[in-house]
Amino acid sequence: MQLSFRWYGNTDPVTLKQIKQIPDMKNIVSAIYDVPVGEVWTKDKINSLKSSIEQEGLTLSVIESLPVHESIKLGEANRDGLIENYKESLRTLGNSGIKTVCYNFMPVFDWTRSNLNYELEDGSKTLMYDNDFIKDIAPVTTNLNLPGWDESYTKEEMAALIEKYRQIDEEDLWKNLEYFLNEVLPVAIEHDIDLTIHPDDPPWSIFGIPRIIKTKESYQRLISINSSKNNGICFCTGSLGCLEENDLPEIIKEFGDHIHFVHMRNIKRLDNHSFVESGHLSKYGSINMKEVVRALKAIDYKGTIRPDHGRMIWGETGKAGYGLFDRALGATYINGLIEGVETNDSTIS
Template structure:
């Protein structure tokens, strides 16, 4: 298993010089963040990103993420050109030597939380999702902003998108994912790139909008679209762990050949679809992290693994969930689990 760390580029307060001091940390997960969604990623920009990582003695191992345009998810008329652009970006990534690309098919927004600064008993601050808050809000009628939302949308644009998605069923969204994968997977195979889909976060519908990547059955349906190895999974223990029905070790052993990227983090389920993010240790949350590593060992997983969201500890400030200190502790914990399982 290759230990890695998410880095948000030159503007990230967490520097590559800090990251490489974490024991056994040799791989970076990053992206190009200023290219508009739907535009082609220039090969020169990808090469520059790769070079900046390699100058610090690290390897750019995963692109997270290459975003999918909303018109593709909605199945709108412009999707064919946008998919062609996506193919070109994949080709450019392949030419620069990228082998793993993460994406998601979550409508409108990425991960959603109701509190970025929830205070745990030890005084650290973490991310929290309160379902009672979400179910009593309507982003169309309320001047609402929640973490994880795309900052580029105006209020009018977001309301329009939400109205469109509310007319769709889960099957409609699956149809559009199928259309997308049928187009891009041949390019991924040609370029020897593993596409890895991130599960929905949280893994259930919010605001009346469908979400489809959330359970074992979801992955079975995904692989029924195309069982080629490149149709891959980003296995996120935090997202999938929010649903008690998800047996994470069993899912790993079932879909092992298609898991090419792993996010390791812990959450504590609070009931009623609410949860709080905790430190990485098994005893602090609802996910048995050791059993996850044992399952990855059983499938002989050799891909990239990274500590995911961390708490803010020791007075650190910065991008919520993406500070240095607690993610470094998480990486060290993951190292210990891997060594313990190996020996």
């Protein structure tokens, strides 16, 4: 198991020099952020990103994410050309030495929260999802920018896109995911790239739009499309942990050969599908982080783990969920859990 850290490029207020001071932090998770979704990532862009990271003595280990265009998710007539672009980007990444690529199949919205500055009892600020608040929102007519809202769309374009998704159901979305994977997995296999799908966040439908990567049954269906290990999973404890029915260690042990990337964060489940993001320690949330790491040890997981969303602490400001301080604390906590399970130290808690 290796630690990694998300870095948003040269505009990220968290610098590579700061990241590499986190104990045992050697791997960077990043992407190319200035190429529109659907266009090809060039060799020059990829090599420039790698070079900037390697100059600081770190390694670009995971691309998160190579985004999937909405027309592919919707199964529209222009999807084949967009898929060809996706395959070309995969080939270039593979030829540049990248072996893990994360993506998601969430329609319109990426991770969604209702409050980016919810204050916990200790005065830290965190992300919150209030289901009662979200379910009463009309996302097009409400003057609100939610996390995951693609600001490249005008309000009219967003309205049209949401309406398109409301005309399809989960089965349609599954068929479109299967079509996509049948096209891109041969390229991933040829270049020994592990494609890892991130679960939906939160793992249920929002705004009347279907979501499909939510539970153990979702992963069973995913693997039934193609059993190759390259048809992989980004295992996110925070996303999957929002549903109490998801037994995280059990899912890890069942799908171990397909797990190639792990996001570790804790959440505290509240009533009615609401939750707050807590500090990483098990006792602060609803997820037993120690048992998650033990399950990863049981499958002999050798991939990367990154501390996921962190609170804003000690007066830090910046990109919501992606400050330095609390994610660094999370990394040191995960380090301790890894050391404990790898030395079979039963006193670690």
